[in-house]
Amino acid sequence: MRIEDVARLAGVSPITVSRTINKSDQVVEETRRAVQKAIDRLGYIPNRLAGSLASTRTRVIGLVISTLYSNIFAITVRGMTDTLLTAGYQLSLGVSNDLLEVESAHVRSFLGQRVDGVCLVGGIHDRLVRRALLQSGVPVVEINNLVSDPIDMCVGYSNEEASFAMVRHLANCGYRRIGLVTAPTENNDRSQARRAGYRRALAQLGLPFADSLIGTAPYTVAQGARAFASILSLNPDLDALFLTQDNAAAGAILEAKRRGVRVPGDIGIAGFDDADIGQEMVPALTTVRTHHYEMGATAARMLLRRIDGGAPPHPVVDVGFEIIPRGSTRPPPA
Amino acid sequence: MRIEDVARLAGVSPITVSRTINKSDQVVEETRRAVQKAIDRLGYIPNRLAGSLASTRTRVIGLVISTLYSNIFAITVRGMTDTLLTAGYQLSLGVSNDLLEVESAHVRSFLGQRVDGVCLVGGIHDRLVRRALLQSGVPVVEINNLVSDPIDMCVGYSNEEASFAMVRHLANCGYRRIGLVTAPTENNDRSQARRAGYRRALAQLGLPFADSLIGTAPYTVAQGARAFASILSLNPDLDALFLTQDNAAAGAILEAKRRGVRVPGDIGIAGFDDADIGQEMVPALTTVRTHHYEMGATAARMLLRRIDGGAPPHPVVDVGFEIIPRGSTRPPPA
DNA sequence: CTGAAAGCGCTAACAG
DNA sequence: CTGTTAGCGCTTTCAG
Numbered sequence: 001m002r003i004e005d006v007a008r009l010a011g012v013s014p015i016t017v018s019r020t021i022n023k024s025d026q027v028v029e030e031t032r033r034a035v036q037k038a039i040d041r042l043g044y045i046p047n048r049l050a051g052s053l054a055s056t057r058t059r060v061i062g063l064v065i066s067t068l069y070s071n072i073f074a075i076t077v078r079g080m081t082d083t084l085l086t087a088g089y090q091l092s093l094g095v096s097n098d099l100l101e102v103e104s105a106h107v108r109s110f111l112g113q114r115v116d117g118v119c120l121v122g123g124i125h126d127r128l129v130r131r132a133l134l135q136s137g138v139p140v141v142e143i144n145n146l147v148s149d150p151i152d153m154c155v156g157y158s159n160e161e162a163s164f165a166m167v168r169h170l171a172n173c174g175y176r177r178i179g180l181v182t183a184p185t186e187n188n189d190r191s192q193a194r195r196a197g198y199r200r201a202l203a204q205l206g207l208p209f210a211d212s213l214i215g216t217a218p219y220t221v222a223q224g225a226r227a228f229a230s231i232l233s234l235n236p237d238l239d240a241l242f243l244t245q246d247n248a249a250a251g252a253i254l255e256a257k258r259r260g261v262r263v264p265g266d267i268g269i270a271g272f273d274d275a276d277i278g279q280e281m282v283p284a285l286t287t288v289r290t291h292h293y294e295m296g297a298t299a300a301r302m303l304l305r306r307i308d309g310g311a312p313p314h315p316v317v318d319v320g321f322e323i324i325p326r327g328s329t330r331p332p333p334a
Numbered sequence: 335m336r337i338e339d340v341a342r343l344a345g346v347s348p349i350t351v352s353r354t355i356n357k358s359d360q361v362v363e364e365t366r367r368a369v370q371k372a373i374d375r376l377g378y379i380p381n382r383l384a385g386s387l388a389s390t391r392t393r394v395i396g397l398v399i400s401t402l403y404s405n406i407f408a409i410t411v412r413g414m415t416d417t418l419l420t421a422g423y424q425l426s427l428g429v430s431n432d433l434l435e436v437e438s439a440h441v442r443s444f445l446g447q448r449v450d451g452v453c454l455v456g457g458i459h460d461r462l463v464r465r466a467l468l469q470s471g472v473p474v475v476e477i478n479n480l481v482s483d484p485i486d487m488c489v490g491y492s493n494e495e496a497s498f499a500m501v502r503h504l505a506n507c508g509y510r511r512i513g514l515v516t517a518p519t520e521n522n523d524r525s526q527a528r529r530a531g532y533r534r535a536l537a538q539l540g541l542p543f544a545d546s547l548i549g550t551a552p553y554t555v556a557q558g559a560r561a562f563a564s565i566l567s568l569n570p571d572l573d574a575l576f577l578t579q580d581n582a583a584a585g586a587i588l589e590a591k592r593r594g595v596r597v598p599g600d601i602g603i604a605g606f607d608d609a610d611i612g613q614e615m616v617p618a619l620t621t622v623r624t625h626h627y628e629m630g631a632t633a634a635r636m637l638l639r640r641i642d643g644g645a646p647p648h649p650v651v652d653v654g655f656e657i658i659p660r661g662s663t664r665p666p667p668a
Numbered sequence: 669c670t671g672a673a674a675g676c677g678c679t680a681a682c683a684g
Numbered sequence: 685c686t687g688t689t690a691g692c693g694c695t696t697t698c699a700g
Contacts, residue, residue, distance in 0.1 A: 002693055013671050018695060028669060043462075043469050048446040049387040050693035053676050058383075068411060074402030077429065090443060093427040095411065109424060112382040128377075135377050221611045250611075257616045277581075280555045282591045336677055347687050352679060362685060384677035387692050 001044055010038035021046055052114060061303055062110030063119040064094040064103050066188075069219040070247060072273050072292060076143065079296025080119070087304050089116070096121075098218070100187045104129045111136050117303035122189045123147030123154075139306035141299045145190050146318060153306070155298045155317040159190045162288045162321040163197030166242055166270055169286075169323050171205045173330045175240035175268050178202070179213040181227045181252075182244045194244045194272070210235070217248045224251025225258075228269075232261070240268035240329070246275035246287055253281050253328060268329035283327030291319045335378055344372035355380055386448060395451040395637055396444030398428040398437050400522075403553040404581060406607050406626060410477065413630025414453070421638050423450070430455075432552070434521045438463045445470050451637035456523045457481030457488075473640035475633045479524050480652060487640070489632045489651040493524045496622045496655040497531030500576055500604055503620075503657050505539045507664045509574035509602050512536070513547040515561045515586075516578045528578045528606070544569070551582045558582025559589035562603075566595070574602035574663070580609035580621060587615050587662060602663035617661030625653045 007014045012031060019027050020035040027035070038044075052058045061084055065073045081091050092115065094106030104126040110118055111132060117139045125133075133140050133151055140152040147154045163180075170178050180198045182191040195214065202209045212234040217223035224243050228251065232238050243249040249271030256263045263269050263283055271278055271287040278285035298319065302312045325331070341348045346369060354361050354369040361369070372378075386392045395418055399407045415425050426449065428440030438460040444452055445466060451473045459467075467474050467485055474486040481488045497514075504512050514532045516525040529548065536543045546568040551557035558577050562585065566572050577583040583605030590597045597603050597617055605612055605621040612619035632653065636646045659665070 004693085014693090015672085015695075016670060019670085022695085026669075031669085043466055045442060045445045045466060045470070047387070047448060047693055048443075049383045049392075049448055050676090051695070053381070053383040053387055053678085054693080054695035056676075056695095068402065068408030069405045071403045071405055074429075077402060078431075081429075093429070095408075095415075095427070097412075108379060109382075111379045114381060114383055132377055132379060136379070221614045225614050247611075251614055254614045254616055277555045277584075280559050280585055280588050282588050337679095338677085348677090349679070349688085350686060353686085356679085360685075365685080381677050384692090385679070387694085388677080388679040390679095390692075 001042060003044075003046065006035065006038045006042060006044050009042065010035045022051075056114070058114050058116055059089050060092050060113065060115045061089055061117040061119060061300070062092045062094065062106070062113070062115040064096050064106045064121065066096050066098045066121050067219055068095055070245065070273075070275070072246075072275055075292040076296035079293040079298075080300045083297045083300035083304070089300075089304070098184070098188060100124070100126050107133065111138070116307050117141070119143060119299050119303065120151075123150065124187050124189045125151070139303045141302050143295055143299050145193060146316065147189070150316060153302050153312060153315045155295055155302065155319060157290050157295075157319055157321045159193035160197035160200070162272070162290070163194040163242075163244065164201045165197075165321070165323055166272070166288055167198050167201035168205065169325065169332070170240045170242065170268060170270060170329060171201070171207060172332045173240075173268060174333070175329075176207055177213075177235065177237050178207060178240045178242060179215065179231045179235060179238050180242050180244070181215040181217050181224065181231070181248060183218045184216050191244070198242065213238075217243065217245070217251075219245060219247055221247050221251035221254070224248025225255035226251075228252035228255045229259075232267075238267060240270070242270045242272075244272040246271040246273045246278045246285060249285055249287070249328075250277050250281050253283070253285065263328050264330045270329055274324060278326070281328065286326045286329040287324050289322045289324050291321075295319050335376060337378075337380065340369065340372045340376060340378050343376065344369045356385075390448070392448050392450055393423045394426050394447065394449045395423055395453060395634070396426045396428065396440070396447075396449040397453040398430050398440045398455065400430050400432045400455050401553055402429050404579065404607075404609070406580075406609055409626040410630035413627040413632075414634045417631045417634035417638070423634075423638070432518070432522060434458070434460050441467065445472070450641050451475070453477060453633050453637065454485075457484065458521050458523045459485070473637050475636050477629055477633050479527060480650065481523070484650060487636050487646060487649045489629055489636065489653060491624050491629075491653055491655045493527035494531035494534070496606070496624070497528040497576075497578065498535045499531075499655070499657055500606070500622055501532050501535035502539065503659065503666070504574045504576065504602060504604060504663060505535070505541060506666045507602065508667070509663070510541060511547075511569065511571050512541060512574045512576060513549065513565045513569060513572050514576050514578070515549040515551050515558065515565070515582060517552045518550050525578070532576065547572075551577065551579070551585075553579060553581055555581050555585035555588070558585025560585075562586035562589045563593075566601075572601060574604070576604045576606075578606040580605040580607045580612045580619060583619055583621070583662075584611050584615050587617070587619065597662050598664045604663055608658060612660070615662065620660045620663040621658050623656045623658050625655075629653050
């Protein structure tokens with residue numbers, strides 16, 4: 001079924017049907033109603049492949065997130081879709097599972113589909129993909145970090161400063177032997193920045209460092225529990241652990257409970273992202289709050305503005321972060 | 335940049351470039367290498383809008399999941415993509431947030447994009463969408479439930495039997511006053527089935543029922559905690575609560591701890607899905623295990639087979655479920 | 669406000 | 685194994 005079938009039934013030309021669908025204000029009410037009736041009667045669904053090929057616009061934004069295991073991206077995605085839908089744009093979602101080649105495949109696919117904009121997590125991407133993006137001229141926004149050399153635009157927060165601030169907070173609460181758990185650092189600039197902030201804070205505060213104080217745990221409660229167990233066994237004098245993901249931090253709290261380690265008395269635990277689980281833990285989780293809804297909405301707005309031909313006022317937007325002290329760490333001295 | 339530019343640089347015709355990209359076995363090695371060199375040199379990315387329009391195949395499967403807040407779909411998505419990628423297909427992901435009209439919009443968009451297959455969660459869909467799907471002739475598979483009247487094909491498990499089995503298990507462990515928390519039932523046949531299984535089990539076992547024993551909590555730990563609190567306040571004699579989502583059940587365990595209610599001694603808690611968090615809880619969560627990876631992989635395989643023109647052997651596949659008893663419920667009598 | 673002609677970039681079908 | 689021809693179904697001009 002084609003636009004022509006609808007046109008015939010409605011007694012108009014194909015272009016009038018097209019206008020009814022896409023720019024209904026250019027069609028007089030009566031014609032429009034007749035066309036709409038024909039569309040409904042036939043159950044006609046326009047072929048967007050053809051439409052986009054002719055118009056060179058898809059009204060689709062491609063987003064590649066790194067994981068579905070952390071529900072934190074749910075909020076960013078809502079921020080983006082809320083903004084995009086209002087403007088008549090759609091989101092196409094890819095999941096990379098933190099693999100650079102999977103991200104590349106998604107981006108290539110997006111470019112092949114001729115999306116009108118692309119959103120990626122972080123600043124580390126395949127060299128060729130970067131080139132392809134630049135060459136294609138599509139607006140690109142990188143999120144979740146402050147990228148030093150963005151492909152195009154960027155909205156996020158400083159993972160290094162956030163990590164630095166949390167470690168300083170822990171030290172202020174009296175913790176001295178502080179461990180760190182992040183997602184793998186390979187091709188992940190957020191994890192790299194969080195480690196850098198941690199190291200810088202330890203150095204500045206004169207706190208002890210050892211390789212055995214650092215561990216790795218992607219996204220899940222179980223992995224956080226294991227990371228906690230392993231770091232504790234290597235560092236019997238550990239007195240705080242900062243896991244830069246709330247699920248993992250929740251896992252650490254649970255593992256502590258299982259071992260009879262008191263939190264925050266024996267060991268303080270801190271997380272990152274202010275996910276919903278943190279507030280519910282017993283004790284509630286001290287964390288870094290970041291602003292994911294705002295970040296998603298801003299990313300969408302920046303893309304839309306660039307699509308409309310304008311340059312955004314700030315190519316790099318910092319949405320900031322806050323330290324949220326809760327019961328999983330000792331209170332700071334008054 | 336078009337295929338013609340590549341063809342000119344490589345000294346061949348456009349169709350040879352096309353064949354190099356899509357059916358490389360029909361091109362002799364030497365030609366293929368020359369074409370590939372030209373492609374790489376130019377950074378050419380084929381326009382799939384044009385390609386799919388001409389070939390009437392997109393090699394894209396559309397999937398609409400209900401939420402990003404539960405990470406349980408991550409596993410299903412992996413099962414699907416692992417299978418699809420091998421066959422050269424891609425997944426396009428939509429999130430409905432359990433709203434029928436959002437699901438409809440995604441399906442319409444998929445149909446407009448001319449996806450080669452569609453996968454939906456559950457059996458309740460907009461009437462017009464159902465019609466559009468049928469009319470379009472695209473293969474459709476519904477997952478996460480055993481749908482009585484599938485649009486086309488279905489792979490899932492019986493939510494009613496699973497719920498029934500869990501309630502019987504709880505009764506067998508000596509619990510009498512058993513409450514239930516599900517996601518909202520509106521337009522959600524999984525929740526409806528879980529309630530039906532619960533009611534049927536209570537009736538069959540002669541256990542007491544009251545409206546106040548039933549609560550609602552979508553997907554999050556916090557909502558599970560609140561649902562637990564509210565049902566307990568209405569039913570001081572409550573001795574078990576079955577929350578049909580592991581995050582919510584985890585929230586109930588945490589809320590119990592906060593209130594000094596002992597689990598499983600005072601109250602037994604059970605969940606659904608066997609998400610990673612359940613094993614880590616203290617006590618570990620009794621749950622219903624379902625097989626999400628297998629379900630995703632099977633759904634993908636069924637779609638691919640139908641795309642290849644074959645009828646699948648079974649239009650409805652049951653991947654089953656298992657009751658996993660853990661520490662959050664009392665052991666059954668020996 | 670509506671229509672006619674031309675073309676978006678690619679691939680199916682057929683030829684050689 | 686490679687090329688030619690003829691569209692895929694829509695929208696962009698440009699007229700009226």
